[in-house]
């Protein structure tokens with residue numbers, strides 16, 4: 359059987375994680391979806407879970423596979439098959455690159471901003487479609503303190519919502535103390551507003567992706583997707599548990 363390489367589209371807060379390779383030399387400096395070769399006796403999903411634990415130190419759950427099929431042309435070994443899983447992070451661990459030298463979260467408008475490996479470009483239209491579908495349901499909560507942003511993300515996730523810090527400093531970037539912190543979440547406005555009040559921030563209802571399928575500003579929002587976990591609405595003044 360030929361070689362199959364699996365990559366992961368880790369999606370969080372309406373963005374996908376891209377990773378910059380360091381080797382071999384002909385791929386160094388170019389961006390990919392983290393993953394690797396499926397080993398003999400291993401399932402494709404098993405390979406994703408193993409590779410992401412090794413490469414990024416995170417636990418993930420495979421939620422599906424992109425329909426697009428890719429191939430990696432090899433001078434020595436014919437073409438390898440490249441399949442991309444959609445995954446979500448389980449738990450609170452932040453991806454930390456063990457083998458890559460940079461990571462970046464990309465929204466649908468930013469997918470073209472990095473130099474992808476040639477074999478990954480074929481996935482960009484489907485990724486764009488996926489992220490835009492999600493992007494329409496996201497709102498942005500702006501906060502001044504990093505600790506507040508982290509606490510807001512923690513609370514939203516406990517309640518079963520997707521939430522991510524959108525402007526956290528990325529590996530390899532200069533520190534920038536002055537920028538506000540943005541939390542992207544699919545939580546409903548009233549809950550995001552309660553958290554904004556509690557943490558002295560504000561809710562920016564502007565779409566994260568200006569080209570979203572939700573249409574022009576003022577167009578009624580599309581229905582939100584059903585939650586993947588039970589949603590408990592917390593009182594602002596305390597943790598019920």
Ligand SMILES: Nc1nc2c([nH]c(=O)n2[C@H]2C[C@H](O)[C@@H](COP(=O)(O)OP(=O)(O)OP(=O)(O)O)O2)c(=O)[nH]1
Nearest residue numbers: 363364365385390391392393394395430475477478
């Ligand atoms: N992981 C990954 N590899 C990709 C992608 N696109 C692409 O052309 N490749 C190529 C780069 C490598 O030549 C090959 C995967 O090799 P790898 O070095 O990531 O896999 P691995 O961890 O199993 O490798 P190994 O060092 O254990 O042999 O596939 C992609 O999106 N993700």
